[in-house]
Amino acid sequence: MDLSAGIIPFTSVTASEPVDLAAAIPSDNLSSRTVLITGGASGLGAATALSLASHGANIIIGDLASQATRAAELVTKLRKVSGHENHHFVAADVLSWSSQMALFQTAASLSPHGGIDCVMANAGICDGAEALRFANPPAPSSLADTSTVPPPALKTVEVNLTGVLYTTHLALSYLPANPASKPTFATPDAAALYGSQARGGGAVPGAAADGGANARDPREHAMAHIEDVAEAATRLVADNGIVGRGLEIGVRGKRGGEQNRAAGLEPAAGNAGEEEDGDDYGRQKGHQAVWDVYAHDFEQSDIFTRRVIAVTNIVATARGWTGIVFDIAARLVSSLRSLVGR
Numbered sequence: 001m002d003l004s005a006g007i008i009p010f011t012s013v014t015a016s017e018p019v020d021l022a023a024a025i026p027s028d029n030l031s032s033r034t035v036l037i038t039g040g041a042s043g044l045g046a047a048t049a050l051s052l053a054s055h056g057a058n059i060i061i062g063d064l065a066s067q068a069t070r071a072a073e074l075v076t077k078l079r080k081v082s083g084h085e086n087h088h089f090v091a092a093d094v095l096s097w098s099s100q101m102a103l104f105q106t107a108a109s110l111s112p113h114g115g116i117d118c119v120m121a122n123a124g125i126c127d128g129a130e131a132l133r134f135a136n137p138p139a140p141s142s143l144a145d146t147s148t149v150p151p152p153a154l155k156t157v158e159v160n161l162t163g164v165l166y167t168t169h170l171a172l173s174y175l176p177a178n179p180a181s182k183p184t185f186a187t188p189d190a191a192a193l194y195g196s197q198a199r200g201g202g203a204v205p206g207a208a209a210d211g212g213a214n215a216r217d218p219r220e221h222a223m224a225h226i227e228d229v230a231e232a233a234t235r236l237v238a239d240n241g242i243v244g245r246g247l248e249i250g251v252r253g254k255r256g257g258e259q260n261r262a263a264g265l266e267p268a269a270g271n272a273g274e275e276e277d278g279d280d281y282g283r284q285k286g287h288q289a290v291w292d293v294y295a296h297d298f299e300q301s302d303i304f305t306r307r308v309i310a311v312t313n314i315v316a317t318a319r320g321w322t323g324i325v326f327d328i329a330a331r332l333v334s335s336l337r338s339l340v341g342r
Contacts, residue, residue: 015244015245016243019292021291025231025238025239026240027056027238029240030238032058033056034057034058035116035117036107036118037060038094040059040071040120040122041071042067043226044122044229044233048120048229049061049074050074051233052233053087054082055238057237059086060116061075061090062092062103062123068089075088090102090106090110095162104116108174113180116175116178117175119171119174120237121168121171125159130153133152134154137149137150138150228290232247247290248291249290250265250290
């Protein structure tokens with residue numbers, strides 16, 4: 001490391017080493033793991049469920065009751081691809097705390113080993129009409145009561161934030177209690193995986209998370225392949241050594257290569273050839289789809305935070321001891337004054 005640039009050598013326990021994307025996914029680790037996926041009846045959740053199940057994981061799908069037919073079809077596929085029956089659908093509404101509580105309780109009871117190994121907080125919505133109404137509220141002059149502007153509809157925020165926080169809180173309760181969990185790296189081998197969608201949105205690793213997969217959806221409408229997102233999520237769940245890291249999903253093809261570079265995603269050595277157009281899911285040269293995301297200042301930020309906390313603790317401790325000393329001195333002075341007064 002270059003110490004002259006102010007970089008201090010430090011090994012952080014909050015993040016593992018860069019992810020080796022060239023290495024095979026340790027899929028054997030997925031055998032018998034129970035994975036709970038909210039919003040898993042379709043889209044990224046369903047694709048990830050199929051990928052995980054194909055490697056032996058047990059999948060619990062949590063989704064709205066209105067998705068029961070679609071979820072039942074997915075469960076049938078999961079059982080076919082895995083060769084076992086340990087896949088289930090549980091109707092749940094992520095906006096309801098009691099519903100999510102019931103989802104986690106049922107998932108644990110359906111798990112062959114009585115616990116949950118991984119939670120994928122995948123449920124989310126993007127209501128375009130709601131966003132437009134929020135950005136274009138009615139003018140007061142157009143309202144019958146000019147003193148009252150109606151509150152905005154915030155279901156997108158509620159589902160994507162409150163719902164995810166509910167899922168996270170329950171994951172923090174259930175994952176450590178998993179009887180099949182074994183220590184790996186600096187945490188148990190249980191994980192929470194977060195997913196969201198935006199212009200370059202992503203899934204972010206957290207304290208209970210091994211990592212996140214970020215699917216890029218640029219304005220030019222060239223789309224990331226859903227299989228690439230599912231593969232990245234599978235890697236994050238399967239690899240016990242990945243802690244506190246995220247994976248960026250780019251776009252395949254020549255057009256995607258241009259967009260990836262514009263976002264700072266340069267192809268790795270061996271993938272820097274001329275990108276080819278097309279939507280195939282092949283592994284052609286120049287068709288890199290997944291990048292490890294790691295900013296150079298992560299560890300330095302971690303050091304700074306730890307130092308601030310350490311100094312704060314020292315000050316608090318010093319104040320505590322100072323207070324004790326002052327209390328003792330005050331008592332002694334008070335006793336002496338009483339004696340002298342007599």
